[in-house]
Amino acid sequence: MTALRRLAALLSDLRLAITLLLLIAIASAVGTILPQGEDPALYLDRFNNDPWLGLINGDRMLALQLDHVYSSFWFLSLLGWLGLALILCSWRRQWPALQTALRWIDYREPRQLSKLALAESLSLDDASTGLRRLASSLRERGWQVQEHGERFSARRGVVGRVGPLLVHTGLVLLMLGAAWGALAGHRLERYLAPGRSLDLLNRQGESQLTLTLEQFAIERDPAGRPEQFRSVLELQAPNDASPSIHEISVNHPLRFRGMTVYQADWSLAAITVQLGNSPRLQLPLQTFPELGDQLWGLVLPTRPDGSEPVLLALSSEEGPVQVFGSGGDSLANLRPGGAAAEINGLPLRVWEVMPASGLLLKRDPGVPLVYAGFAITLLGGGLSLVATRQLWAILDPEGRKLHVGGLCNRNLGGFARELPELISTAGGCRD
Structure with a gap:
């Protein structure tokens, strides 16, 4: 049992969670930089001669599953590890903290309040009336108040304690959705x-x-x-x-x-041309990466035996279509639907360029889980900003003083500045 507790404490350690987040971020960056889901031959041809970072060639890249990072065994293992760490942290820390926050703490002695982060003592002619006034004022300001005769407990913003638990729940759902989408999408x-x-x-x-x-x-x-x-x-x-x-x-x-x-x-799919008195020919276009990005074209022979070819090149469906001879010299610029130009003794006309939709x-x-995870995480993050404030007030046994103490889980300085205004409704002066 002790060994299991130690393992749970190790897995839910904040430093481990931060390390896992860092590793997942690095892996995501690698998946963004490297092409994903391509044919294995692409990685071998591209990276065997020019290893990535000078270390990882195509064979190692495939062996490390860097061609599909987000569905790789090791990436999904990192997500699962982080999810387990969040679940254990919620179970060991956030859930007990929420249960503790929901329980009312009843301080009975003034000396107990003096040990709190914020403590004040008021001298009153009628401390009992001051106690009732303070309790009524807190209720009007939205506080929950639980009275016990000559003392009361008050709290506000307990919902903020739900925030961290919701953040962890949202992150776990988000990772489940991402893993499900990577495996089944x-x-x-x-x-x-x-x-x-x-x-x-x-x-x-x-x-x-x-x-x-x-x-x-x-x-x-x-x-x-x-x-x-x-x-x-x-x-x-x-x-x-x-x-x-x-x-x-x-x-x-x-x-x-x-x-x-x-x-x-x-992209550009095809071009319709007419060479001499031939019928209109719709010919497929292909890219020429060696000539530049966003450039398409085809090699068109101008003789029945396939000789005297010319290169038609264009970068837009609107043209112009540039015509180059076998020596690389420019012969003409043609507009789709425009006039013909004489090329190697024959009129060449471009009727139409057909674009293609990518x-x-x-x-x-996993998309519904991912969206739900984001929504729950954002809600939990917003609630986490809500400060949980607690206040106690106890009458002095002699009935001449009212002792007040308070706690706050965040922005204690702001609560310290607000406290004098809260207790001023009880009347009297502070000691």
Whole structure:
């Protein structure tokens, strides 16, 4: 039994909790810096030749589960350890402290009050009347008063003692929700062009939901920089008679049957061109990271045998589309829907550039617990600011003096300044 108590005392130690919080914060920072949930080949290709911090290559990164920090065994173990420490601290300290605060303490002798942090003695002609006046005044100010003949006990702000217990409860719920979401949640990121669909399947391979992108628009400022992205989505569930239409944008996600759809990014999906007298050709675009960020393009041959290729490059669905020859020289700038330009003896026209919406779909069963944890933690933090004040008053056996003593768990100086005003209603002068 003694060993268990020592273990409980060690696990609920404040220094241990602070250490665990520090480790969780460092791990969260690592998870923010490093890409998460990518293909293992990405980590091997990127970090084997250039180890992170000069120490951790791709193989070690995968072995340490740094590619999925928040669902890793060691991160969840830290959360569980901290949760256990908070539960034990609540059980060993906060709950007994709350029980003690709810119990009335009855001091019977004036000498007991003299040992309190705040103590005053009033000389009164009629101390009994002064005692009743003081008790009545405290009730009017919102104090709870329990009278015992020639003495009383009063208190205010006992609800503040519930605050630390609620903070611990909220943090435990928050960590439970985070762990549940990391283990049972799903995350999917896809680029969709208008008119394209995405089927979400359950574990049995059956369709749960069909998501179709009806429209996608990019709002730009006068300088041409993107300001907002908007997607109009059609959602069709297997048992629904008709689909539902919803619009999402950045910072305005869609929540639908436990799933959240975020407007995360944008891209360019395809370009429609006409070369000479050919039919209109819709060709997929790809990124060229070696040429710069936010740059898309394709290599287009201008001869039937695939020779004399040109590079079409663009950074916006509005254009311009830059045309480069095989030697890297600029041949033309084309606008979508604009006039054609002669390239290698053939007219080349760009009819349309199709943007793609970057959608992030998340299903996190732990979100209600996380929100509840945040709410309870904030409520507990607010209540923790409420000072618990206690006051006792005892008549002198001779009936000529009133002895008053007080305690406060925080801001004792403020209570000391308030005490003379409180006891002034009893009349008399202080000794």
